Amino acid sequence: MSDANPAQSRDAEYLAKLQDYYADWKSIPSYAALCEVFGIASKSWVKAILDRLGEAGFLERTPDGMWIPTRQFFARPLAESSVPAGMPVTVSETQGEYFVIDEMLIDTPSKTTLITVKGDSMMNAGIHDGDVAVVEKRNLANVGDIVVAIVDNEFTLKTLDKERGKFVLRPENPAYPVIRPQGTLEIFGVLVGLIRKYRK
Amino acid sequence: MSDANPAQSRDAEYLAKLQDYYADWKSIPSYAALCEVFGIASKSWVKAILDRLGEAGFLERTPDGMWIPTRQFFARPLAESSVPAGMPVTVSETQGEYFVIDEMLIDTPSKTTLITVKGDSMMNAGIHDGDVAVVEKRNLANVGDIVVAIVDNEFTLKTLDKERGKFVLRPENPAYPVIRPQGTLEIFGVLVGLIRKYRK
DNA sequence: TATCGTAAAGAACGGGCGTTCTGTTGTCAA
DNA sequence: TTGACAACAGAACGCCCGTTCTTTACGATA
Numbered sequence: 001m002s003d004a005n006p007a008q009s010r011d012a013e014y015l016a017k018l019q020d021y022y023a024d025w026k027s028i029p030s031y032a033a034l035c036e037v038f039g040i041a042s043k044s045w046v047k048a049i050l051d052r053l054g055e056a057g058f059l060e061r062t063p064d065g066m067w068i069p070t071r072q073f074f075a076r077p078l079a080e081s082s083v084p085a086g087m088p089v090t091v092s093e094t095q096g097e098y099f100v101i102d103e104m105l106i107d108t109p110s111k112t113t114l115i116t117v118k119g120d121s122m123m124n125a126g127i128h129d130g131d132v133a134v135v136e137k138r139n140l141a142n143v144g145d146i147v148v149a150i151v152d153n154e155f156t157l158k159t160l161d162k163e164r165g166k167f168v169l170r171p172e173n174p175a176y177p178v179i180r181p182q183g184t185l186e187i188f189g190v191l192v193g194l195i196r197k198y199r200k
Numbered sequence: 201m202s203d204a205n206p207a208q209s210r211d212a213e214y215l216a217k218l219q220d221y222y223a224d225w226k227s228i229p230s231y232a233a234l235c236e237v238f239g240i241a242s243k244s245w246v247k248a249i250l251d252r253l254g255e256a257g258f259l260e261r262t263p264d265g266m267w268i269p270t271r272q273f274f275a276r277p278l279a280e281s282s283v284p285a286g287m288p289v290t291v292s293e294t295q296g297e298y299f300v301i302d303e304m305l306i307d308t309p310s311k312t313t314l315i316t317v318k319g320d321s322m323m324n325a326g327i328h329d330g331d332v333a334v335v336e337k338r339n340l341a342n343v344g345d346i347v348v349a350i351v352d353n354e355f356t357l358k359t360l361d362k363e364r365g366k367f368v369l370r371p372e373n374p375a376y377p378v379i380r381p382q383g384t385l386e387i388f389g390v391l392v393g394l395i396r397k398y399r400k
Numbered sequence: 401t402a403t404c405g406t407a408a409a410g411a412a413c414g415g416g417c418g419t420t421c422t423g424t425t426g427t428c429a430a
Numbered sequence: 431t432t433g434a435c436a437a438c439a440g441a442a443c444g445c446c447c448g449t450t451c452t453t454t455a456c457g458a459t460a
Contacts, residue, residue, distance in 0.1 A: 010407085025266075026269060027227060027228070027262060027268045029262065030264065030447060030448085031447070031449095032447070040407090040408070040409090041409060041410085042408060043448075044409080044451090047448075048408090064229060064230065066230075068225055069226060101301050101305065101395060102302055104395070104397065105395065105397060108223065109216070109223050109276070110217070110219055110220050113276070113277055114276050114301075116278065123326075126326040126327065126328045126331075127326065192397070193398060195301060195304070195305065195394070196394040196395075198346065210437085230417065231417070231419095240437090240439085241439060242439045244420075244439080245439075247418075247419075247420095401460100402460090403460080404457105404458085404460100405456105405457090405458085405459100406456085407454105410451100410452085411451085412450090413451105414447105414449095415447090416445105416448095417445090419443085419445105420441105420443090423438105423441095425437085426435105426436090426437085426438100428433105428435090430431100430433090
């Protein structure tokens with residue numbers, strides 16, 4: 001039985017070196033290369049280290065046996081605004097360099113598009129002019145979803161709703177009218193995320 | 201000489217599949233595994249594809265020969281919702297306005313923190329409960345900036361304003377009172393971005 | 401002094417991986 | 431109908447990679 005405490009022994013050093021390497025190369029190298037990275041000479045010990053880091057939850061393996069980093073490997077400081085304590089601002093010194101916002105918002109890159117929002121018709125849903133919508137392309141959506149539809153050859157972002165058995169597009173701003181498409185409603189994609197950048 | 205046009209042939213499909221795979225596993229698999237991913241049967245053709253994607257700038261190799269993604273690999277196409285024309289939905293061929301979300305929102309990783317927003321006191325600024333605020337840590341801000349301040353040992357997100365020569369924190373929701381701190385106002389950071397994720 | 405346990409070193413091995421070469425198929429132009 | 435080319439398929443090979451086993455060094459413990 002080891003002490004089961006993950007990154008408290010010398011493994012913490014090895015983890016740090018691995019994180020630095022990964023920041024440079026975005027991959028976990030072969031055991032032979034890891035010998036150089038870690039500064040040790042035996043592949044078997046490298047394997048032992050990686051096995052422990054795996055058990056500790058920093059690494060896992062693909063179905064075909066490759067080592068890959070886990071979410072914990074990137075461990076960003078994400079504070080909750082409710083945290084009461086004095087100054088939890090530690091924000092993890094040094095090797096960060098890798099916010100995985102992308103991963104948070106995007107599941108299937110090939111089906112995801114970014115669209116800049118124009119106008120204030122979705123104001124009350126907290127979607128403003130200039131925001132960037134993260135849209136997953138598909139043509140099926142549920143009532144209540146915010147969708148990107150194609151109306152008059154333009155993209156439009158609205159809430160999908162149903163009125164007397166027919167689909168309609170409802171803006172989230174009383175100043176705009178509900179869109180009741182005649183014929184079929186062409187849905188381009190579904191809103192899965194939103195990004196806003198404040199000018200510096 | 202090939203036509204030198206990168207992701208315009210069928211390679212675009214292969215790139216998309218690779219991107220999706222990478223989103224799942226954060227690694228580029230062996231040629232054998234790539235055969236399954238791409239749906240082809242010959243390793244030599246897989247190598248040819250990766251070589252071309254490498255030339256096109258989507259992949260590169262580590263010193264020891266492993267394939268790794270480049271920045272371009274993570275770039276997403278950005279469309280403007282105003283685009284009027286027929287169907288420019290072609291995912292903007294070639295390099296039109298690609299960008300990477302992380303880079304867009306974060307200038308200096310070491311000074312940037314993510315904070316989950318609690319409550320609806322900034323409702324009218326389009327900032328909702330559960331949104332993630334991208335905050336750049338510094339203690340100087342201008343009137344009008346949205347800042348994270350420390351009040352009563354808690355983070356609070358408010359607009360910085362001035363009243364009769366003194367700084368105050370103004371919520372963007374009439375149901376909440378303006379905060380008029382006695383003594384100094386401790387500013388933790390300035391809001392530079394906002395992220396929202398819609399449940400699937 | 402003897403006995404552990406930890407932290408490695410080092411050898412040995414079998415298989416999988418990347419590479420290269422050679423075929424095969426379909427399509428289009430001339 | 432021929433030829434050229436693109437898009438793969440398939441085999442063959444040598445080396446490197448991951449795994450396992452054995453051995454060494456060293457500090458703590460008793």
